[in-house]
Amino acid sequence: MREISSRMLFVGVVGWVSLCLLVASWFPHLTEDLRVLWMLTGVTGLVSAVGLAEIVKSDQRAQEKLISEYVTAATLDGLTGLVNRQALDNALDGALGGFDPQRNPLSLMMFDVDYFKQINDEHGHQAGDEVLRCLAKKAASFFEKQGCVARYGGEEFAVVLPGVRLKEAFRLADEFRKVIEKTVCPFRDSILQVRISAGVTETKRGEGADDIIRRADLALYTAKKMGRNCVWFGGSTDMIPELGGVTAQ
Numbered sequence: 001m002r003e004i005s006s007r008m009l010f011v012g013v014v015g016w017v018s019l020c021l022l023v024a025s026w027f028p029h030l031t032e033d034l035r036v037l038w039m040l041t042g043v044t045g046l047v048s049a050v051g052l053a054e055i056v057k058s059d060q061r062a063q064e065k066l067i068s069e070y071v072t073a074a075t076l077d078g079l080t081g082l083v084n085r086q087a088l089d090n091a092l093d094g095a096l097g098g099f100d101p102q103r104n105p106l107s108l109m110m111f112d113v114d115y116f117k118q119i120n121d122e123h124g125h126q127a128g129d130e131v132l133r134c135l136a137k138k139a140a141s142f143f144e145k146q147g148c149v150a151r152y153g154g155e156e157f158a159v160v161l162p163g164v165r166l167k168e169a170f171r172l173a174d175e176f177r178k179v180i181e182k183t184v185c186p187f188r189d190s191i192l193q194v195r196i197s198a199g200v201t202e203t204k205r206g207e208g209a210d211d212i213i214r215r216a217d218l219a220l221y222t223a224k225k226m227g228r229n230c231v232w233f234g235g236s237t238d239m240i241p242e243l244g245g246v247t248a249q
Contacts, residue, residue, distance in 0.1 A: 077151040082140060092212065105164065109158065109169055110159075134194065135157070147162060148160040197228045198223060201216045201233060
C-alpha cells in the first residue's frame with residue numbers, strides 16, 4: 001500500500017506540473033513556438049496523469065481484493081466454510097464486551113459428531129469430510145438468526161449465542177440435535193447417518209472466553225459419557241428439573 005501511495009503522489013506531481021504548463025502557455029510574453037510546446041506538453045502530461053491514475057487505482061483495487069481474500073481465508077475454515085477458532089475467539093470477546101447477566105446474557109454451545117472415527121475408518125476420510133460439511137451447512141442454517149457458528153477443531157463445533165439464556169440455549173441445542181438425528185449425508189453409494197452430542201453453558205459475571213469454552217466443553221464431554229446423542233449443560237441453574245438433567249460442573 002505504501003508503493004501505491006508513492007505512485008499516486010508521483011501522478012499528482014505530474015498532473016500539477018502539466019496544469020502549470022498549460023496555464024503558463026497563455027502568458028503574453030511567450031513566443032508562439034514556446035507557447036505551443038508548453039501547451040502540448042501540458043496536455044500530454046495531463047492525459048498521462050489521468051491514465052496513470054486509473055492504472056494506480058486498478059492496482060489499488062487489486063491489492064485491496066487480495067488483502068480482503070487473505071483476511072477471509074484467515075478467519076474461515078477451508079473445509080466447512082464456517083468461521084474458524086480464531087474468529088470464534090474474536091466473536092466471544094466481542095460478545096463479552098456487551099455482556100450483562102441480567103439484560104444481555106450470553107450462552108455457548110459446543111457439539112461434535114458421535115462415532116466420527118468409526119465413520120472415517122469404515123468409509124474413509126473423504127466421507128468424514130463430507131459429514132463435517134453437511135453438519136456445518138445444517139448448523140449455519142439452523143442458527144442463522146441466533147448466533148455465530150464456528151468450527152472449533154476436528155469434528156467439534158461451537159455456537160456463540162448472545163442474548164440467549166441457558167434454558168433457551170438448551171432448547172435450541174436439543175432441537176438441533178433432533179434435526180441432525182433425521183439428517184442423512186449421501187456419500188458416493190453410501191447414506192451416512194449422523195448423530196451429535198452437545199454441551200451448553202451460560203456466561204457468569206467476571207468470566208473470560210476460556211472459562212466459558214472450558215465449561216461448555218466439559219458439558220459436551222459429559223454428554224458423551226451419558227451415552228451420546230444428547231445435550232448436557234454446565235454450571236448451576238434453578239431449572240434443573242425442567243431441563244431434565246444434572247449440571248456438569
